[in-house]
Amino acid sequence: MQPTRRERHETLDQHNNEAAHVELQPIAPKQPGANDALIPSDRINPRRSSLQRSREQHRRPSRPSRGYDIPESYRNLDEIAAKGPIQDREEQQPNTYENLEDARSRGREGTQEQAESESGDNGFSTDAQDPGREAQSMRVSRLATQIYTVSYLILFSFLGTLARLGLQWLTDYAGAPVFPSVWFNFGGSLVMGFLAEDRMLFRDEWGTPTYEHQIQKAKRDEESGGTSGSAEPAVDLAAAKKAHMATKKTIPLYIGLATGFCGSFTSFSSFMRDTFLAVSNDLVYGSSTTSPRNGGYSFMALLAVIIITVTASLAGLIVGAHIAIALEPVTPSLPYLVTRKVADRLAVVLAWGCWAGAIVLAAIPPADYWRGVAVFSLVFAPVGTLARFYVSLWLNGMRPAFPLGTFAVNMFGTAVLGMSWDLQRVPLGGVVGCQVLQGVEDGFCGCLTTVSTWVAELAGLRRRHAWIYGGASVVVGFAVMVAVMGGLRWSNGFAALKCVH
Template identity: 60%
Template sequence: MALDASAEKENELPLTETTAPQPASPTPSSRQQWPNSQPLAEEGPSSSTPAPSKPQLSARATQLYTVSYLIFFAILGTLARLGLQALTTYKGAPVVTGVLWANVAGSLVMGFMIEDKALFREEWDCAGPTPSDAEDAAEHAKKHKATKKTIPLYIGVTTGFCGCCTSFSSFIRDVFLALANALPDPSLPAGTANAARNGGYSFMALLAVLLVTVSLSLSALVFGGHFALAVSPFLPTLPFRFTRRVLDPVAVVLGWGCWLGAVFLAIWPPDRHEGQDTWRGRAVFAIVFAPLGCLARFYVSLLLNARVPAFPLGTFAVNMFGVVVEGMCYDLQHVRGLGAVVPAALTGCQVLQGVMDGFCGSLTTVSTWVAELNGLARRKHAYFYGITSVSVGLGLLVVIMGSLLWTRGFEDPVCG
C-alpha cells in the first residue's frame, strides 16, 4: 500500500504548506467553506445597505484561526521535541543524536494526518457517504485531501506541531558534529572530549546519523499513513459546528495567551538566582521564538513551494536559512567571552539556545521534508531534492561551524 499514491500521480505534494487556505475564492466556494458564518454576517449593515462580501469576512476569520493554531501547536511541538531530547539523552544511550526520536515522532504524526479520512469527514463539501465506484472513491479521496489543507486545525497539527516537533537544522548540526568528532556523548563526564579518531571513522559516523535519521523518519511517515488507514473505521469525526464555534475561538485565546505568557516569563522570571533559572534557556526562550519560526516557514512555503513542482523551493529555503542561523548561534555560544566560560554570559547563552531550539527548530522541518520526498511524482526528483538539501546544509555548517572548530576550537557553554 503506497503512501499518498494519488499525490504521486497528480504531482501534488501531500503537505499543508503547498496549498494555501482559499477563503477569498468566489462566493460559492467560500460559502462551502464557512456555511456557519452567520455571526460574522450579522455584524454587517442592515438589509437595506449592501452587506460586505462573505469571502472577505471568511478570509479574516480563516487567517486568524490558522495563525492562532500555528502559534499554539508550534509551542506544543517545540516542547515535545525538547522533552523527547531530554528523555533520550542519558548515559549509555544507544543513539547520541537526541533529535532523532523527535524527528521520528513528528513524521509519524504527519503521515497519520495526511492519510486520515475520518477526523475531518464533516468539513465543507467532503461530507456524505463514501462512493462505491472505485473511480468516484479516488476522486472523493483526492477532494478530501485538498479540503483538509485549507482547514485551520489540520494546518495547525501538521505545519505547527509536526513541523516544530521535527528540526532539520538540529539534524544537520548533529551530522556535522558527528563528522567533526564533536557530537556530545552523555556517557562521558562533563567537559571530557571525545577520543581521537581517524577520518574513516568520522565518515562512518556521518553516515550513521544521516542514514538512521532519514530512513527512520521516512519509515515513520509511511507507518503513520498505514496506521491511519487501519484505524479509520474506528476514529470519531470532529463535528463541524463544534470545530467552528468552539475549537477555533478557543485556539485564538490559547495560542496568543500562551505565547504572551511565555514572553512575560522570559522577561520577568520568578527566580533569577544563578543555577535556578536554567529552565528559561531550556524551555521558555525556545517557546518564545518558536511561533516566529513556524509562521515564517508557513508563509514562505505558501509563497515559493508551488513555483517549482519538482523541487519544493519554500521548504528548501527555510531549511537552509535555519541551518545558517543554527550554525552562527552555535559558534557564538561556544566561543570564549560570549556564550562560553564567562558566568555573566548566562542569559545570553540561554537566549542563543532558545533561538536554536525555538526559532531554528521551528523554522526548519524534517516531517514536511520527508513528506515531500515521499510525494514527489518522480523518484529522481525526490533523490535530487533530498541529496541537495543535505549536501547544501552540511556544506554551510562546514564553513560556519568548521571555521571556528578547526581554528580556535569549541569552548563549553556556560548554560550547559
C-alpha cells in the same frame, strides 16, 4: 471504454479544490480535445446526474454549510498540497501514482475552473442549481480564516517545541543507542503521515451526516461488482475520497497540525548540526564519550547520521499513514460545531495569550536551566513557524520539482543554528546570554526548519527530482555547517558552555 481512474480524478478536481464548498460537486464534462473520444458522453452524464441527486438528497437542511475562505497562496504549502503516502489503500487499483508536481500543476488548472464555475460560465454553478444555497451559506471571511490559521500555527508551534524538547531530554540517557534528534524527527514525520492519510478526524467538515454511509455503500458495491440493492444513488468512491481530502486541507486546524505541530516537532537544523558534530568527533549523547579517530571513521560517522535520520524519517511517514488506515474504524471525528464555534475562537485567545505570557516570563531572567530553555524557546518558536509558513507560500509554488521555500528556510535556519552554537562556545557573555542563544537554537531554528515537510516532499516528488532535492538539501546544509562552525572548531575549539546543555 471506461474512463481511467486518473481521468475521473482530474475531472472532479475542477470543482473540488481547497477553496470549494465542502459538499460533493457534480463531475463536469471535459473541454473538447484530443482525449474526448476516450470518454463517451453517455457514460459521464448518468454519473453526473447520480452525484447531483445524491448531493441534493443528503444535504443537511438543519445546519447551513460554512466554509473557510482560504487564500489561493495556501496551495503552495507542501504539507497540504502533497497526496497521502498511501495512494492505493485497498491495494486493488492499477499503479496510478500521482506526484507532488502533477498535483500542484493540476491545482492551478482547478483554480481557473473553479473561478469559471463560481461565475456561472460553465453552467454548473452550485448557487444556480440551488437558489436557497446562497441564503443558507455562511462562509468564514478571508480575514477570519487567516487569523484562525495564524493562531493555530502559533499554538501548535508551542506544542511542537515542547514535544521536541521533552522527547530530546527523555531519549538522552546513559547507554542510549542513537542520538536524540532521530526520535523527534521520526515522531514528527509519523504524525505527518497520519494526518495526510487520515479521513476520519475531519469527517464532519464534509457537511453531510450520511457521508460515511455513502462511502460504506460504495465499498460494498465495489466489492460485489454491482449495486447494494438500495434505491438511493451511490457516490463514486474514488471521487468522494478525493473530494474529502481536498476539503480537509482547507481547514485552519489541519494546517495548524501539519505545518505548525509537525514542522515544529521536527528540526532539519538539528539534523545538520549532528552531521557536523559526527565529522568533528563531537557528537556526544547519553554516557558516550569521544576518542581520537582518523578521517575515515569520521566519514563513516557522517554517513551513519545521514542514513539513520533520513531512513527513520521516511519510515515514520509511511508508518503514520499505515496507522491512519488501521485505526480508521475507531478514529473519532472532531465535532463540527466544536471545531468551528469553539476551537477556532479558543485558539485565537490561547495562542496570543500564551505568546504574551512567554514574553513576560522571558523578561524576568529565569535562574533554572529548564525554565530558561523552555521559556526562551517558546518566545522564538512562533517567529520561526510563521516565517516558514509565509516563505513557503511565497516560494514553493515557483518550482514544483524543487520546493524552494522549504529549501530556503532549512538552509537559513541551519546557518542561524551554527552561528548560535559558535557564540555559545566562545568565552563571552553570561548565563542569560547562553540561555537566549539556546532558545534561538531550539525555538527559532527548530521551528523554522522542518524534516516532516521535507520527507513528505521527497515521498511526493518524481524519483529523479526527489534525489536531486534531497541530495542538494543535505549537501548544502552540511556545507553551511562546515563554513559556520568549522572555523571555530578547527582553530580555537569549542569552549565549555556557561549554561548546562
